[in-house]
Amino acid sequence: MREVHRAGGVEHQDEAQRDERVRGTQRQGVDEKLHRRHAAVIASTIIPSAPSTGSGEGSPAEDATARHSREILAALGMTGVPIPETRPYAGLTLPAALRTTRSMSVAFSTADRPPAAVTGRSDTRAIGRWLAVVAAMIFAMIVLGALTRLTESGLSMVEWKPVTGWLPPLGDAAWQAELAKYAQSPQGRLVNQGMTVAQFKEIFWLEYLHRLWGRLIGLAFALPMLWFLIRGRVPRWLKPRLVVLLLLGGLQGAVGWIMVASGLQDAPAVSHYRLALHLVLAISLYAYILWLAFGLLRPAAPSPLAGDRRVGRAAAAAVVFLFVVLTFGAFVAGLRAGQVHTTFPTMSGYWIPPGLLELEPAWLNFVATQTGTQFAHRWLAKILVVLCLALWVWARRVDATAPVRRATTMVALMALIQLGLGIGTILTGAELAIATVHQAGAVLLLSTLILTLRRAWPLQDALAGPARTG
Ligand code: HEM
Incomplete structure (x- = not known):
């Protein structure tokens, strides 16, 4: 779609003036004349050569863009709608103009707004709330991760069992076996030699909680996602984003293990590069979920x-x-x-x-x-x-x-x-x-x-x- 180009020097001034006009239009409210305004705005935005009466159809000056906009107006059943003198959206491309008019209509219209059940807006809010909860869980996870690292607990679990490992050792024999495995690791040999089961439990629990909480986040994300998907409540644009989040969540678990593994070889410390990767990925996930949640909660x-x-x-x-x-x-x-x-x-x-x-x-x-x-x-x-x-x-x-x-x-x-x-x-x-x-x-x-x-x-x-x- 053709964009109306403007001289760079006066752009800011024009932008400010346009904003002022938009604010003015917003203040007026648009309830009963919503459709007319839609049409007028579209026309005033993207029919640069159209005269303000809205006529000029078929004139030599009318180009492909103008014809296309008239088709849209016709589809809306709004031929012959008067075009206002002011052109609050002049300079916007068609998609931008449509987005603008649509969001203004949703924000300011009550008369023409369909019920939430039809628009799916109650769905977006429910999905937004769910994502906000997951973001809060990731925030807690990041804090737990800091505690795990600062108490040097992160290397206490020397195996990675993503599916079966959600149970802690049960009974004395199981704890002894877990400690024996830890005693073979660099940290067990070089830093915590001769550790008792009671001392081992102290460092074990935080890492265990960290991993358990990670699994819970996975469930808190995947189960509602399935439920929303099965019930057909996820807007199409959101679906690929949710899938990306699910994959990134899985990747985060794997990166966590890759980081821990680097501390189980020779030196009793994890690679600081891998630690950084683990932290950056966790915070990126958090940021992306929060970004979506904020958007869905205030659409x-x-x-x-x-x-x-x-x-x-x-x-x-x-x-x-x-x-x-x-x-x-x-x-x-x-x-x-x-x-x-x-x-x-x-x-x-x-x-x-x-x-x-x-x-x-x-x-x-x-x-x-x-x-x-x-x-x-x-x-x-x-x-x-x-x-x-x-x-x-x-x-x-x-x-x-x-x-x-x-x-x-x-x-x-x-x-x-x-x-x-x-x-x-x-x-x-x-x-x-x-x-x-x-x-x-x-x-x-x-x-x-x-x-x-x-x-x-x-x-x-x-x-x-x-x-x-x-
Ligand atoms: C203002 C923006 C700042 C941000 C966003 C920030 C962020 C961070 C982050 C994310 C970590 C990693 C924590 C971890 O992995 O456990 C960290 C660690 C650290 N930061 Fe900052 N920081 C800021 C300012 C500062 C300043 C001004 C100082 C000191 C003058 C500082 C000193 C430290 C130290 C000493 C650590 C290591 C802490 C540890 O060993 O747990 N930070 N910071």
Whole structure:
């Protein structure tokens, strides 16, 4: 579909004016004249050469785009509808214009809106609630993972039995056998030699709970998914996304085992790269589910205005940057680098600590040494905090809508809290409680950014009409 091109220099001004017109139109309400407005907006948007009376049909100026739009209008039974003088959507492509008018109609119309049972919107909310519960379970899992790592419990189960392993050892003999297997592992031989069953149980339970909770998340995802699918309640656009999530969930379990396996060979510690992969994948899964859940729980939002769209782009960049910061955080955690240079703001009194660049090539230091990874994590984290504060200011500068502005306030506050938690973690040498809360804080900060993103870019797919159960 042809796009109406505009001169770049006046684009922002035009965008602002258009937003103002859209806001004005939204305020008026559209109930009884919904169909007429649909038609008029479509016409005013994509029939660039059409005169404002709506005539001109068949004229030489009318091109393929215009003919196509007239076909749409005819299909809607709206030939001869007057086209308004103002063109609030001028410059949008046809799909964008349709999305905009549709979402405005859903948001502001009551008279013409079909009942939820017909549109499937109650279904999207139910699915949204289910996905929010799964996201909360993954959040708990991430916290449990931090506890497991910080208590050095992660290597206590030396086998991977994804199907049968949900039962703990039952009875003394079974515990003795489990301990005997552990005693053969590097950690059992080199770190916890001569461990009693009682001591072994202490480190076993957290890893066991971690794995059990993972299985429960799998069930909490797969069973309702099957139920929604069988009852034909999943919109077509969502189906492939759910399948991707299911596969990623399975992959996450496998990556967890690949990580643990790296600590069962020679050294009694897991590879920090694999630990980072495990954490990043878990947080990606969480983020994607939360993104879908937020969208499904608030689907009836109008198309984003220019200010919101810009904040959305900035929030998306901040999300990418946050993933970089948390990857380095995982390197720090995996190398136990939180136990060196336990001072702030300097590192043991230095802005650039000695030995920072001891390895060749230089970049290797930032991914493979305690000093280098901590240095990178600290500085990237501080830049992230500045970016989050800038996002808060930016949302006000570009006149974003109130929900988006409120979401950026949450981002800014959470970024400051996370900075404080990071400082606390370093000053205590990664003490259990604060290091765990620091990990949870990273996920909460991400959640506020996803909320911002979603408010700035509301879900359009669920508005595209009745649930298409394909
Ligand atoms: C503000 C944004 C920050 C984010 C999003 C963030 C995120 C993270 C994440 C995800 C981890 C990995 C936790 C794990 O795998 O258990 C981590 C670890 C760590 N971070 Fe941060 N962090 C931030 C700021 C800071 C700051 C400012 C400092 C210190 C000056 C810091 C110090 C640490 C330390 C010492 C660890 C290792 C903790 C451990 O061994 O469990 N972080 N961070």
